[in-house]
Amino acid sequence: MFNFTPPGSKSHANRSLVLAALANGKSILKNFPFCEDTIYMLNGLKKLGVKIEIENDTIIVNGKDGKFSIPQTKIYCGNAGTTFRFLTALSILNDGEVILTGSKRMTQRPIGELVEALKQLNVKIESTNGFPPVKISGGEFNPSKVEINSKVSSQFLSALLLIMPVLGKNFEVELKGYLPSLPYVKMTLQTLKQFGVNVSHKNFKKFYLTKDLKLKPAEIIIESDASSSTYFFGSAAILKKTIKVNGLNKNSTQADIKFIKVLEKMGCSIEWGKNYVKLKGKKLKGISIDMNDAPDSVPALAVVAIFAEGKTLIRNIENLRYKESDRISAIANELKKLGATVNQGFNYLEIIPSKQYSPAVINTYNDHRIAMSFAITQLKIPGVKIKNPDCVKKSYPNFWLEFNKLREAYKV
Known part of the structure; x- marks a missing residue:
């Protein structure tokens, strides 16, 4: 018999990193998996001014309470789809200009549906004909109901759900069309709960907060992958x-x-x-x-x-x-x-x-x-x-x- 212990889940790790960055205070993430995708996320958050400490396989994130104030920055995401899509949504909270770019293959992977959803919040954001690079002039937005077509990737929906606690109960997300990879959306909702926020939904078609809730710093063990x-x-x-x-x-x-x-x-x-x-x-x-x-x-x-x-x-x-x-x-x-x-x-x-x-x-x-x-x-x-x-x-x-x-x- 072969006895095997996998590394931590990068999907759980990247969701936890984003929420830790948005919370107000110090979060601790244990069993953290270091790979290209999570390193791109770590570097991207640092470029937005998030202070992060690394101790062996533990990450300590000092959250910014949903507010970023970097006047201008460019973030390279390689071919990390999760990182690119999550940071696209996160960057609307930055009071300044963020340009997100990536590898040649990343520039061939669609982002248009997420960009169009964020535009419904009156965010100044533009893509390259629906593909990366993406330019975001953040800091100003109008929390309201948005519609998203997430058939290309459930990450579009997850990106919006991750910033929901910051935008508050006036922000609702309604899904148009079918949703691939539903378990990843369930993971997003579960990770939000770990940070103290319970997002309500109607049959995974409409997502909302019943009241304004603040993300709380958390100590989390990243699940095995x-x-x-x-x-x-x-x-x-x-x-x-x-x-x-x-x-x-x-x-x-x-x-x-x-x-x-x-x-x-x-x-x-x-x-x-x-x-x-x-x-x-x-x-x-x-x-x-x-x-x-x-x-x-x-x-x-x-x-x-x-x-x-x-x-x-x-x-x-x-x-x-x-x-x-x-x-x-x-x-x-x-x-x-x-x-x-x-x-x-x-x-x-x-x-x-x-x-x-x-x-x-x-x-x-x-x-x-x-x-x-x-x-x-x-x-x-x-x-x-x-x-x-x-x-x-x-x-x-x-x-x-x-x-x-x-x-x-x-x-x-």
Whole structure:
């Protein structure tokens, strides 16, 4: 059995950082995961004047009580979508000019719907034809009801919810259209509760405060990351081995907890304990499944599917087109190189396993989740090579170190 403890969740960490910055006083975040995405957030908050101290894996944030006063600053967010979108909303609270920019891929990822929602507050904000860079002249806004279309990313909605306590009960958010990745919105609401604010909602369509509430400084232990665990669960599944993953809770709001249930549906056995989960790999069968609420685990699922018996259909995953890469195309291209039959549509992947696979050089598209997912293939297909393996630093700098420990434990 391989015993694995994942790093802290960057999704929980970045939400906690934003709320700690908005609270009035000192917040302490423990089990903090240092990766490119969280470092971009730390640096962005510092550029807005937030004082942050680092002690090992603990972050101490001295909150600004919802007020920032930096006359002019430029914040580079790399390809960190969460960081870019959260800071876009946060920057309207700064009495000055903020320019948000990022990598080449970031400038291809939509931001227009969030910009249009913020304009409804009479904020001076402009994007580049609906894409980054974004320029915000903050400090003046009119809290009111806004409408947001969040079908590209639930992060647009989460960004608005995070600033809701500062804007007060006159600020309401109404969702137009369908919402992908609902668990991430639930995580946002849960994190707001940890800082003392309970945001009400009507069926996740309308969000509001029943009264004005102030964010309170908090001491928080960042949850272990379900997303980083998917590659290790997937590895155990295809090898018919047992793995114990520490720090995961069955009732967590993390979206990728679903991946464990998906593997169970494919044939694995699952045992939940207090603050851990055990998975035992068994003969896998293909499934048809809607992954709209857990899109980040789709790359790992697609790789596992080529080692199952029968076809796997992964449905309702349109927003994978707007991630660090066009993940639907990336997955299809690289699985085909190995010998699988893959059909793709705008919002689905159909994967038909082959009886035999050949090694290939896997293009990662500078996408951390493509790199980590295709690492799984190396366990069963000798000779597979991963281009640009260091792109995993975006979310999990120690991935290859931990993955090699798994290989040693399983003797592969």
